[in-house]
Amino acid sequence: MDPLDIIKDYYRPGTTAYEILVRHGRQVAVKALKAADRVAHLHPDLTFIQESAMLHDIGMFLTNSPGIGCFGIHPYVMHGVLGRKLLDAQGLPRHGRVCERHVGVGISAGDVRLQGLPLPERDMLPETLEEEIICFADKFFSKNGGQGKEKPVARILRKLQHHGEDKRSRFQFWLERFG
Numbered sequence: 001m002d003p004l005d006i007i008k009d010y011y012r013p014g015t016t017a018y019e020i021l022v023r024h025g026r027q028v029a030v031k032a033l034k035a036a037d038r039v040a041h042l043h044p045d046l047t048f049i050q051e052s053a054m055l056h057d058i059g060m061f062l063t064n065s066p067g068i069g070c071f072g073i074h075p076y077v078m079h080g081v082l083g084r085k086l087l088d089a090q091g092l093p094r095h096g097r098v099c100e101r102h103v104g105v106g107i108s109a110g111d112v113r114l115q116g117l118p119l120p121e122r123d124m125l126p127e128t129l130e131e132e133i134i135c136f137a138d139k140f141f142s143k144n145g146g147q148g149k150e151k152p153v154a155r156i157l158r159k160l161q162h163h164g165e166d167k168r169s170r171f172q173f174w175l176e177r178f179g
Contacts, residue, residue: 003050007058011061017068018069025053025054025055025056028053028134028137031141033049035137038178039133045130048095052094053138055095057099058086059079059085060143062078063076064076065144068144075118077103077118079103080100080102081099081119083100084099098130101124101135102126104163105167108125109121109122132177132178136179139171153179
């Protein structure tokens with residue numbers, strides 16, 4: 001399966017959103033495959049990691065995010081659940097779960113309830129090794145600015161701290177495991 005073929009079903013090549021999605025997906029894929037190398041003894045599915053890294057943000061075009069060329073109606077925090085619906089419909093439920101579970105460092109049902117997020121009230125936390133790897137790698141790259149440079153770990157940790165110590169701790173665990 002070629003992720004670019006699926007992306008082209010929803011994004012027109014040459015548009016801002018397409019260019020940002022593909023660049024970001026490639027950055028995350030490279031970082032994720034390096035992280036997977038660190039845990040090669042656990043036999044991560046490298047093909048799945050590559051594909052899912054390219055597709056994890058596919059739902060962003062449905063959000064109202066003009067800064068990245070997306071003019072949909074939904075809040076950006078919904079891009080994961082929207083992406084899951086798209087990929088489930090394509091017959092790719094495993095890839096769809098990555099879309100849903102990569103947001104932040106995962107979102108719990110409690111987070112949805114306490115923060116009043118416009119999301120289904122269920123746990124959307126990375127469960128598999130591959131989901132954790134992609135979620136980890138994603139934190140290092142911004143789609144909105146940053147000129148494609150990798151974010152420093154200290155900046156990622158500072159940002160996660162605002163969302164709770166549990167989020168920061170989860171990322172730190174991944175950093176020790178994959179970093």
